[in-house]
Amino acid sequence: xxxxxxxxxxxxxxxxxxxxxxxxxxxxxxxxxxxxxxxxxxxxxxxxxxxxxxxxxxxxxxxxxxxxxxxxxxxxxxxxxxxxxxxxxxxxxxxxxxxxxxxxxxxxxxxxxxxxxxxxxxxxxxxxxxxxxxxxxxxxxxxxxxxxxxxxxxxxxxxxxxxxxxxxxxxxxxxxxxxxxxxxxxxxxxxxxxxxxxxxxxxxxxxxxxxxxxxxxxxxxxxxxxxxxxxxxxxxxxxxxxxxxxxxxxxxxxxxxxxxxxxxxxxxxxxxxxxxxxxxxxxxxxxxxxxxxxxxxxxxxxxxxxxxxxxxxxxxxxxxxxxxxxxxxxxxxxxxxxxxxxxxxxxxxxxxxxxxxxxxxxxxxxxxxxxxxxxxxxxxxxxxxxxxxxxxxxxxxxxxxxxxxxxxxxxxxxxxxxxxxxxxxxxxxxxxxxxxxxxxxxxxxxxxxxxxxxxxxxxxxxxxxxxxxxxxxxxxxxxxxxxxxxxxxxxxxxxxxxxxxxxxxxxxxxxxxxxxxxxxxxxxxxxxxxxxxxxxxxxxxxxxxxxxxxxxxxxxxxxxxxxxxxxxxxxxxxxxxxxx
Amino acid sequence: xxxxxxxxxxxxxxxxxxxxxxxxxxxxxxxxxxxxxxxxxxxxxxxxxxxxxxxxxxxxxxxxxxxxxxxxxxxxxxxxxxxxxxxxxxxxx
Numbered sequence: 001x002x003x004x005x006x007x008x009x010x011x012x013x014x015x016x017x018x019x020x021x022x023x024x025x026x027x028x029x030x031x032x033x034x035x036x037x038x039x040x041x042x043x044x045x046x047x048x049x050x051x052x053x054x055x056x057x058x059x060x061x062x063x064x065x066x067x068x069x070x071x072x073x074x075x076x077x078x079x080x081x082x083x084x085x086x087x088x089x090x091x092x093x094x095x096x097x098x099x100x101x102x103x104x105x106x107x108x109x110x111x112x113x114x115x116x117x118x119x120x121x122x123x124x125x126x127x128x129x130x131x132x133x134x135x136x137x138x139x140x141x142x143x144x145x146x147x148x149x150x151x152x153x154x155x156x157x158x159x160x161x162x163x164x165x166x167x168x169x170x171x172x173x174x175x176x177x178x179x180x181x182x183x184x185x186x187x188x189x190x191x192x193x194x195x196x197x198x199x200x201x202x203x204x205x206x207x208x209x210x211x212x213x214x215x216x217x218x219x220x221x222x223x224x225x226x227x228x229x230x231x232x233x234x235x236x237x238x239x240x241x242x243x244x245x246x247x248x249x250x251x252x253x254x255x256x257x258x259x260x261x262x263x264x265x266x267x268x269x270x271x272x273x274x275x276x277x278x279x280x281x282x283x284x285x286x287x288x289x290x291x292x293x294x295x296x297x298x299x300x301x302x303x304x305x306x307x308x309x310x311x312x313x314x315x316x317x318x319x320x321x322x323x324x325x326x327x328x329x330x331x332x333x334x335x336x337x338x339x340x341x342x343x344x345x346x347x348x349x350x351x352x353x354x355x356x357x358x359x360x361x362x363x364x365x366x367x368x369x370x371x372x373x374x375x376x377x378x379x380x381x382x383x384x385x386x387x388x389x390x391x392x393x394x395x396x397x398x399x400x401x402x403x404x405x406x407x408x409x410x411x412x413x414x415x416x417x418x419x420x421x422x423x424x425x426x427x428x429x430x431x432x433x434x435x436x437x438x439x440x441x442x443x444x445x446x447x448x449x450x451x452x453x454x455x456x457x458x459x460x461x462x463x464x465x466x467x468x469x470x471x472x473x474x475x476x477x478x479x480x481x482x483x484x485x486x487x488x489x490x491x492x493x494x495x496x497x498x499x500x501x502x503x504x505x506x507x508x509x510x511x512x513x514x515x516x517x518x519x520x521x522x523x524x525x526x527x528x529x530x531x532x533x534x535x536x537x538x539x540x541x542x543x544x545x546x547x548x549x550x551x552x553x554x555x556x557x558x559x560x561x562x563x564x565x566x567x568x569x570x571x572x573x574x575x576x577x578x579x580x
Numbered sequence: 581x582x583x584x585x586x587x588x589x590x591x592x593x594x595x596x597x598x599x600x601x602x603x604x605x606x607x608x609x610x611x612x613x614x615x616x617x618x619x620x621x622x623x624x625x626x627x628x629x630x631x632x633x634x635x636x637x638x639x640x641x642x643x644x645x646x647x648x649x650x651x652x653x654x655x656x657x658x659x660x661x662x663x664x665x666x667x668x669x670x671x672x673x
Contacts, residue, residue: 437632486669
């Protein structure tokens with residue numbers, strides 16, 4: 001239940017405002033009612049108190065003093081006759097009904113006296129005209145401390161008989177001892193008489209002697225009834241006012257706060273779905289919001305509209321950037337494909353007269369770089385070979401590689417000398433190469449009919465020659481073969497070697513010998529040499545595979561991060577003569 | 581007296597940290613060093629990418645009319661420089 005109320009209050013701004021408003025109103029109403037009631041009651045008490053005092057004084061003045069004196073004397077005489085021998089009051093507490101009857105019977109003749117009738121008539125008028133409860137005269141008997149009723153202007157059953165005795169109030173007794181017989185208003189609440197406000201005034205003879213006291217009693221019950229009805233009316237009025245104020249207030253809140261907020265919420269919650277539905281700018285719910293409350297909510301609406309514009313702008317930008325990225329990505333994929341196709345060189349068909357076993361392979365790393373090889377027939381008798389690796393990775397290296405490959409291959413086909421081919425290729429690439437990529441290139445041309453191999457090295461690895469007479473060695477080249485595109489006008493020197501039947505030449509890129517194991521120890525030339533020496537009698541395909549396997553074993557778990565190229569050729573096998 | 585700036589090269593200049601060296605060198609060049617000195621006292625390995633960085637630096641320095649020197653080169657690195665022909669175009673002391 002508590003939770004439900006809480007969710008209700010939490011969910012509904014209008015209800016929350018109503019609730020706080022009602023609470024405030026309730027507190028206000030209660031305090032207003034309490035203050036009003038107290039003030040009113042106090043004023044009423046004072047008013048009736050004054051009324052009682054004034055009336056008592058009036059009665060004391062208007063009654064005939066002689067008549068009062070006469071009646072009082074008679075009553076007191078009868079009273080004293082019933083007092084004890086020592087002058088004390090009769091023992092009323094021990095009275096039986098019979099005793100009471102006897103006591104009051106003694107006073108009965110007094111009702112018929114002319115004094116009584118005259119006084120009764122006079123006092124009744126006062127009582128009727130002023131709507132007080134009781135008007136009566138008492139004698140304050142100091143000897144017995146009793147107030148003895150002389151006359152009571154009442155015709156109802158509750159009227160007090162002549163001779164009835166009441167105890168004198170302590171405060172009045174005190175005043176009497178100081179010769180004050182005018183008692184200001186005081187309240188009593190006896191079971192016998194009810195809640196009263198009483199006042200008394202002294203009736204004096206010509207000489208100023210006090211004969212008796214004129215009393216006026218006003219019922220406080222009546223007064224309080226008036227007060228309570230006042231309070232009831234006040235409360236009803238305040239509650240109605242509170243309900244009306246709350247109702248008006250809730251309408252105002254709904255109109256100026258809740259409705260605009262709901263509009264904002266509805267507009268913003270549909271924002272994404274509208275965007276997905278390709279809503280045009282200016283047609284969305286947010287842009288069509290029309291909130292003019294002139295307060296913070298209008299500011300909020302304005303900032304939301306601005307935010308929408310900003311988001312639209314951002315989305316537009318993002319879309320453009322994404323499209324651009326997509327385009328570049330596609331281009332990169334195409335470039336990578338071209339690169340791969342370029343790498344997968346298909347070995348040419350070789351002339352039949354000399355049996356040549358040739359195998360070339362590129363072992364790519366995860367991110368392909370600029371390594372490549374090329375094997376092709378320049379004419380019927382000349383086989384061209386290129387083994388190269390460009391520095392760097394990715395598209396720049398791949399593009400550089402494609403250019404280099406095309407350049408060298410074209411020039412080789414023009415039958416220029418190899419050193420001239422590299423010299424020209426170097427200068428051309430150096431000039432156009434802003435990103436300072438360079439390539440280590442080894443090129444060679446084999447004259448198939450004679451076995452003459454001319455070659456030129458630009459920064460590449462020297463091939464390993466395994467001869468039939470087992471004098472295996474690396475082909476030497478010039479001392480300092482700079483890679484191509486490294487420095488302009490670099491001069492290269494071509495070399496030449498005669499291959500004999502059964503000779504094997506193994507070409508590779510530096511990545512083969514530079515591949516490291518977990519201890520960062522490179523594979524090295526010696527290990528390569530050793531593997532090749534042992535396996536040089538295998539077929540070229542097997543030789544390359546064995547070499548690669550050995551290298552992988554050496555590297556163990558280390559990832560290969562450079563492309564590896566191996567190219568191996570066996571010139572005219574020994575058993576060729578058998579065929580002849 | 582040319583203003584000299586020295587950059588110490590790392591232990592292994594491989595494909596992974598060659599760009600770091602390149603950045604360092606570029607920064608020094610940008611500050612306007614008349615004579616750039618690369619101290620290779622600690623360097624025991626240099627890959628082709630590392631060589632490319634040295635070459636690119638050499639190219640930039642030469643174009644702006646300043647000079648570059650490589651000092652304290654260990655024998656195995658020297659061998660590498662000679663093998664690749666770099667010793668011919670760079671000032672190595």
